Amino acid sequence: MNIARPVLQVYDFRELILLLVGRDLKVRYKRSILGMFWTLLNPLLQMAVYTLVFSTIMKVGVPGFPVFLMAGLLPWTLVSVATIGASVSLINNQGLIRKVAVPQAVYPLAVVASKLVDMVLSLAPLVVLAALLGRPPGLPWVFLPVALLIATVFSAGLALLFSTLTVFFRDVRHLIDILFQVWFYLTPVLYPVSYLEKLPYPWMKSLLMLNPVVYVVQCFQAPIYEGRFPEARMVLLASLSAAGSLVLGFLVFLRGEKRHIHYF
Amino acid sequence: MPGHLRFENVGMCFRMYREKVNTLKEAVLGRFRHLKHVDEFWAMRDVSFEVKPGESVGLIGHNGSGKSTLLKIAAGILTATEGAVHVEGRISPMIELAAGFDPDLSGRDNVFLNGVLMGHTRREMEAKFDHIVDFAELREFIDVPVKNYSSGMYARLGFAIAADVEPEILMIDEVLAVGDERFQQKCQERIRAIKEAGCTIFFVSHSLNTVAELCERVLVMDHGKLVFDGPPQPAIDRYRELQGLSRPPPVRGPS
Numbered sequence: 001m002n003i004a005r006p007v008l009q010v011y012d013f014r015e016l017i018l019l020l021v022g023r024d025l026k027v028r029y030k031r032s033i034l035g036m037f038w039t040l041l042n043p044l045l046q047m048a049v050y051t052l053v054f055s056t057i058m059k060v061g062v063p064g065f066p067v068f069l070m071a072g073l074l075p076w077t078l079v080s081v082a083t084i085g086a087s088v089s090l091i092n093n094q095g096l097i098r099k100v101a102v103p104q105a106v107y108p109l110a111v112v113a114s115k116l117v118d119m120v121l122s123l124a125p126l127v128v129l130a131a132l133l134g135r136p137p138g139l140p141w142v143f144l145p146v147a148l149l150i151a152t153v154f155s156a157g158l159a160l161l162f163s164t165l166t167v168f169f170r171d172v173r174h175l176i177d178i179l180f181q182v183w184f185y186l187t188p189v190l191y192p193v194s195y196l197e198k199l200p201y202p203w204m205k206s207l208l209m210l211n212p213v214v215y216v217v218q219c220f221q222a223p224i225y226e227g228r229f230p231e232a233r234m235v236l237l238a239s240l241s242a243a244g245s246l247v248l249g250f251l252v253f254l255r256g257e258k259r260h261i262h263y264f
Numbered sequence: 265m266p267g268h269l270r271f272e273n274v275g276m277c278f279r280m281y282r283e284k285v286n287t288l289k290e291a292v293l294g295r296f297r298h299l300k301h302v303d304e305f306w307a308m309r310d311v312s313f314e315v316k317p318g319e320s321v322g323l324i325g326h327n328g329s330g331k332s333t334l335l336k337i338a339a340g341i342l343t344a345t346e347g348a349v350h351v352e353g354r355i356s357p358m359i360e361l362a363a364g365f366d367p368d369l370s371g372r373d374n375v376f377l378n379g380v381l382m383g384h385t386r387r388e389m390e391a392k393f394d395h396i397v398d399f400a401e402l403r404e405f406i407d408v409p410v411k412n413y414s415s416g417m418y419a420r421l422g423f424a425i426a427a428d429v430e431p432e433i434l435m436i437d438e439v440l441a442v443g444d445e446r447f448q449q450k451c452q453e454r455i456r457a458i459k460e461a462g463c464t465i466f467f468v469s470h471s472l473n474t475v476a477e478l479c480e481r482v483l484v485m486d487h488g489k490l491v492f493d494g495p496p497q498p499a500i501d502r503y504r505e506l507q508g509l510s511r512p513p514p515v516r517g518p519s
Contacts, residue, residue, distance in 0.1 A: 016380045023377065027368045099363035100381050101340035171288040258343050262279065 006254055009103045016102060020110035021117065036121065043073060043122045047129075054190055062192060064225070067130050071224035072189035072217045074126065075151045078119045079158065079213060080180045086111040086159030087166045087176050094264040104257050105250070108163040112156045116148070130224065140223035143230065147219035150235075150242045154216050157245025164256040167263050187213045192221075212241030266353030267317035267432040267464035269338060274347035275309040276333050307333045308488045311347070317432075320455075320465035322475035322496065324503050325485030331468050334485065335359045335435055338466070353432030353464070356382055360437050362422030367411035371402055371421055374410055378422075382429045392428045399454070400424035416443050427454050434458060435466040452478065472500050 029035040047070055055065035062068050086108035090097065093107045123144075127137055166172040186208060188196065193214060196205045208214070215238035222230035230238075280303045308330035315321050325331050336342040337349060339357050358364065364381040365374050375396055379389035397403050400420040410418060420443055426434065436455070443451065455478055459465055469475050475482060475496060482499035484492035484506070492502045 012383075013380075015386055019373075019377050019380050019386075023366055023369060023373070026373070027366075030368065096364055096381070098341065099358060099360050101357035102381060102383075169288045169291070170286050261342065 003251075006103065006105075007250075010105045010109070013102055013106050017106050017110045017113055020106065021114045024110065024114045025117065039118045039121050040125050043070065043077065044125055046073065050190060060191055064133050064135055067133050067135050068192070068221065068225045069190065070126050070129060071221045072187075074119055074122060075147070075217050075220045076184065076187060076189050076213065078115055078151050079155045079216070080184065081118075082112040082115040082155040083158040083162055084176055084180060085115060087162040087173055089159075090163045090167050090260055091264065097261060098264070104260060105160060105253055108159040109156060112152060112159045115155070116152050120148070126224070135225065135227060138227050140227055140229045143219070143223045146235070147223070150219055150238045151216050153242040154212070154245045157242070157247070157249035160246075160249035160253040164253045164260070167260045168256065183211075183213070186211060187217060189217060193218065212237075212245070215241055267462070268350070268352040269315040269355070269433060269464065270350040271314075272312050272348040272350075274311045274337060274344045274349055276307045276330075276337060276342060277345040278305045278307055279303070280305050306488055311490045313483060313490060313493055315464055315466070317353075317464055318459070318462045319481060320459050320467060320479045322479035322482040322499070323466060323468045323485065324470070324472065324475060324482060324499070326507065329485040330488045331485050332359065335437065335466065335468065338433075339435065351433070354383065355433040356426065356429065356431040356435050358382055358426070359435060361426045362418055365410050365418070365422070368409055370408060371406040371410055371413070374421070375425055378425045379429055382426075382431070384429055396421075396424045396428050399428070399450075416447070419443055420447060423451055427451075427458060431463070433464045433466065435468070437468045472503070476500060
């Protein structure tokens with residue numbers, strides 16, 4: 001299969017992705033009084049609840065827990081919300097797919113782009129929060145655009161994969177909710193990755209470290225929470241995970257693309 | 265040469281699963297038996313024709329005769345099961361005017377969304393914007409969500425966009441039926457102008473008079489077959505004959 005042509009076709013429709021993102025944002029905040037504020041409020045509320053439960057009640061011994069939590073929660077939310085949202089994107093846009101011949105990958109990719117906008121917006125309260133808790137943005141923050149790129153590419157691959165699978169098997173829509181719930185607790189977002197060292201069996205740690213999101217999340221935790229650049233090995237593993245996710249997602253998507261219309 | 269379209273023995277087969285299986289559980293419980301019990305439905309078969317640049321071709325036929333399937337294959341929405349399709353030049357990828365309209369967005373946003381869906385850049389659409397709005401006579405309502413438009417306004421905007429995006433092969437599907445008489449006149453003039461500019465036109469309609477007026481050649485579809493290809497008047501006669509003599513059209517296949 002020649003992969004360059006479909007990639008170029010999607011690239012040709014990049015403006016369509018932007019317009020679809022605009023459509024999503026406009027429709028989402030229509031007639032809501034707080035509008036964009038909901039986007040900022042949501043992670044903050046989540047942070048407040050998790051801090052209460054895990055730091056105050058259960059006493060996970062992590063200093064500056066809210067900042068640590070936000071650093072991991074933001075990329076995790078991008079990955080999970082983008083994938084879950086994109087999983088129904090083809091079904092939701094079937095009206096267009098039946099009538100307009102454009103590369104169908106634009107629909108899941110537009111969902112990812114729209115969630116990326118949300119995430120970038122919620123970086124603003126994070127900056128304020130981090131500064132208040134004595135971890136003001138420093139030089140390592142310049143790594144964040146790279147980290148964002150990695151997280152976005154990783155999400156895009158999952159989004160493509162799950163959007164096409166959902167067309168053929170509607171169960172995926174329900175399965176994915178459970179999958180991401182389990183995945184969330186297995187990913188070091190509520191606890192630092194160093195806690196895995198304390199596991200009773202070393203194979204458990206090895207198993208959990210196979211989770212590619214660990215590396216993606218750490219690309220955020222290192223600069224935001226620890227105030228340092230992530231290690232090269234970490235960045236390499238995260239980039240490989242992202243590239244692997246995108247290639248896998250795109251190939252599976254292309255295999256199904258022409259048959260989608262028969263399964264709506 | 266741009267604007268050239270050729271179908272060679274094109275057929276489109278829809279597989280209709282008797283038992284609709286939507287979930288993994290059903291598939292596993294049925295041991296994927298549903299994949300074997302398939303009814304084939306040929307929406308179109310052995311269709312061959314060629315459209316030369318600058319021609320305007322009408323397409324008529326009863327409901328379910330395969331007109332939409334033909335257009336969808338030409339546009340690239342469906343992939344033909346058999347045969348070969350050659351398209352040279354930019355074909356409008358949309359088989360219905362206003363297909364890309366989002367009811368919640370304003371007319372303005374929809375102009376851009378539809379233009380970009382048809383393969384234009386936003387910058388190009390900015391240049392065309394005033395012309396489109398003036399042609400559709402919707403200046404006053406352009407910032408109103410299109411769900412509040414009347415069906416005539418909807419169609420006017422759809423036609424105005426499609427007519428202004430300048431594909432080399434333009435497909436027009438049943439639009440002139442909606443607007444009032446004055447607007448229909450305006451559309452017909454516009455189609456003639458597009459034709460004179462050398463654009464290939466594919467025109468699908470149940471209004472035989474309009475087809476006769478606008479097209480120099482008409483294809484007649486009947487139960488998935490191309491039964492006539494020639495000048496409008498004999499084509500219309502053939503179509504009427506088929507309507508009177510043939511069995512009532514079967515239920516429309518999936519589209």
